[in-house]
Amino acid sequence: MFNHLRRLDYFISKAIFIFLDTFKYKLPDRNQKTKPVRKILCIKLWGLGNLVIIYPLLYKLKEKFPGAQLTFLTFNLNRGFLENNQSVDRIVYFEFTKNIFYIFIQFINLVIKFKKEQIDLLINFETFNNTSALFSYLIQSPIRIGLNNKYERIFYTHPICNNNTEHISSIFSNLLRPLDINLEYNYFTLKGSKENKNRIDNILHNFGIDKFVCIHPGTSENFKGKRYFKDYFSELSNLIINRYDYSIIFTGTKKEKDLITYIIKKCPIKNKVFDLSGNLTIWEFIELLRKSLLLISNDSAPVHIAASLGINIVVFYGATVPQRYKPLNKNSLIFYKNFHCSPCVGIDYKNKHCKNKYKCLDFFPQEVFYKISEKFFNE
Numbered sequence: 434m435f436n437h438l439r440r441l442d443y444f445i446s447k448a449i450f451i452f453l454d455t456f457k458y459k460l461p462d463r464n465q466k467t468k469p470v471r472k473i474l475c476i477k478l479w480g481l482g483n484l485v486i487i488y489p490l491l492y493k494l495k496e497k498f499p500g501a502q503l504t505f506l507t508f509n510l511n512r513g514f515l516e517n518n519q520s521v522d523r524i525v526y527f528e529f530t531k532n533i534f535y536i537f538i539q540f541i542n543l544v545i546k547f548k549k550e551q552i553d554l555l556i557n558f559e560t561f562n563n564t565s566a567l568f569s570y571l572i573q574s575p576i577r578i579g580l581n582n583k584y585e586r587i588f589y590t591h592p593i594c595n596n597n598t599e600h601i602s603s604i605f606s607n608l609l610r611p612l613d614i615n616l617e618y619n620y621f622t623l624k625g626s627k628e629n630k631n632r633i634d635n636i637l638h639n640f641g642i643d644k645f646v647c648i649h650p651g652t653s654e655n656f657k658g659k660r661y662f663k664d665y666f667s668e669l670s671n672l673i674i675n676r677y678d679y680s681i682i683f684t685g686t687k688k689e690k691d692l693i694t695y696i697i698k699k700c701p702i703k704n705k706v707f708d709l710s711g712n713l714t715i716w717e718f719i720e721l722l723r724k725s726l727l728l729i730s731n732d733s734a735p736v737h738i739a740a741s742l743g744i745n746i747v748v749f750y751g752a753t754v755p756q757r758y759k760p761l762n763k764n765s766l767i768f769y770k771n772f773h774c775s776p777c778v779g780i781d782y783k784n785k786h787c788k789n790k791y792k793c794l795d796f797f798p799q800e801v802f803y804k805i806s807e808k809f810f811n812e
Contacts, residue, residue, distance in 0.1 A: 468575070470553045473503045476565055477558040478527060480653065481511050481715070482734035482758075485741065486602050487558055488518060489621035493614050494556075495520035501553070506543070510653075514715050517623075540568065547572045554578075556608055560595060578608050601757055620741035620761065625716035633720045640707055645680040646673055647725040649735045650696060651689035651710075658777070659731050661749040661794050663692060667699035668798040669729070674705045676802075677810065679726065684718060684735070687711030727809055736760050745809050747801070751793030752777050766808050768796045 473494065477483055484507065495503055502522045505515055509526040516524065527539055552572055557579035559565040569577050570588035579585060581592035591611040595604060602618040609616070637645075650666045652659045670681045683693045683706070690710045700706045713721065719738055722728060728739040729747040739746045740760035748760065750769040754776045759767055772793045 468553060470498045470501050470576070472550060472552050473498060473501050473554045473556070474506065474547060474552045474572070474574070475503065475556045475558065476506045476569065478506070478508045478562065478565065479559070480734070481514060482737050483558065483601070483605075484511055484514055485620075485623075485734060485737040487605055488515075488623070489619065490605060490609060491518055491520045492621070493609060493616055494612075497612055497614050498554070504552075517716065540564070544568060544571045554612075557589075558605055558608065560601070560604070576611075578611055580604070580608070598756065600759070600761070602761065618761075620737070623716075623719050623738060623741050625720040629714070629716045629720045632717055633724065636709070636721075637724070640680070642680045642682070642707070644677075644726055645682050645724075646727045646729065647682050647684060647722060647735075649684050649728065649730040649733065650692055651685040652731050652733045658791060659733070659752045661731055661796070662791075663696050664699065665796070665798045665801075666729075667696045669801055670696070670700050670706065671702075672798060672802040673805075674700070674702050676806070678705075681706045682721070682725070683708050683710060684713065684721070685710035727805070729805075732758055740765065747805060749794055749796060751791060764809075766804060768801065770795075 475487075475491065475494075477487055491503065491505070495501070503520060504523045504525060505521050506525045506527060507515070508529045510529050512526060515521050525543070527543070528535070530536060548571070552574040554576045555569050555572060555574040555578065557565050557569045557577070560580060561582060563582070563585060566579055566582075566585035566588040569579055576591065577589045578591040578593065579589045580595040581589070582595055586592035593604075593607050593610070606616060606618050637643075648666060648670065650660065650663060673679055674681060681700070683696065685693055687710065690708070693708050693710045697703075697706050697708060709721070718735070719742070722735065722739050722744055723742050725744060727745040727747065728735060730736050730739075731749050732753045736746060736748050736758075737760060740762040743762060743764070746760050746762070746765040748755070748765065748767050750758070750767065751772075754771075755767050755769050757776070759765070770793050774793070
């Protein structure tokens with residue numbers, strides 16, 4: 434279904450590009466005088482991990498335009514995270530659905546809404562979503578900044594090169610350069626409330642947990658092909674428990690509970706494994722990570738959350754590449770085979786079907802355990 438949406442996204446924008454090009458449409462003069470920036474709209478629909486990276490950039494944006502209202506448009510899947518960002522004045526949620534008709538209705542309604550509001554500055558952080566580029570154009574903000582992929586450039590006043598060899602933090606930072614915001618990227622240190630901390634303390638106390646490793650075996654709905662093998666997660670958990678007597682806490686969404694239940698069933702020492710999937714808010718999860726010895730995860734949002742906290746991290750890459758998405762802290766251990774077919778996410782505007790049974794993620798648990806012990810536990 435996701436591939437159908439991506440292809441539809443690609444062909445609609447291509448058709449519009451050809452139409453505009455036929456009538457010799459030209460980009461507005463980027464040096465034209467514009468009115469003062471009083472209303473800003475930022476767009477990033479997909480990816481909580483991307484929002485973690487964007488988080489500090491929003492503060493820089495507000496520093497540049499302290500009197501402006503900053504609105505952020507994202508999927509409702511990310512609800513509960515940006516609410517803590519003091520630079521964001523308003524969050525508008527696009528309801529995630531696979532119903533194309535409902536997507537279209539929301540699209541039109543939001544175009545009308547933001548056009549009436551007369552947005553002065555629009556920044557689109559999407560990396561390969563053509564429809565969001567068209568959306569940006571239709572709002573007709575005087576300043577529109579976004580990434581220059583195949584057909585998107587015509588929709589922006591300031592198209593920015595999307596260099597696939599650069600880390601995503603650099604790509605996002607480059608989107609602020611037309612505004613004379615130049616910076617060396619650093620994570621924002623995320624911090625939950627006192628209530629969040631107290632709830633995690635109570636959970637750990639009730640479970641009788643002292644030292645623990647956090648494992649996040651899921652990924653976003655966008656592409657489950659990024660997941661390390663579930664049987665390997667079970668075996669790796671057993672190796673850690675048997676050698677170090679650490680507890681293992683599994684985290685994830687409610688939809689990932691069946692996955693975690695399967696993994697835990699293959700862990701014989703039941704009093705050392707705990708399932709918190711679907712039971713934590715994003716900020717409670719952040720406070721849980723803060724207390725963990727180590728996070729083991731696929732390429733997903735928890736990786737960058739842990740990196741912002743300075744937590745030890747183990748990450749598996751296959752369908753995506755670490756050059757683009759790796760955590761930026763030094764205390765991380767990355768597993769990547771660098772197959773010729775990698776990356777395969779978002780290539781030609783779709784997620785490619787794997788014909789090799791995801792061998793790019795075939796890291797033997799014994800090998801992973803040995804490298805974890807060597808790097809993080811001084812063995």
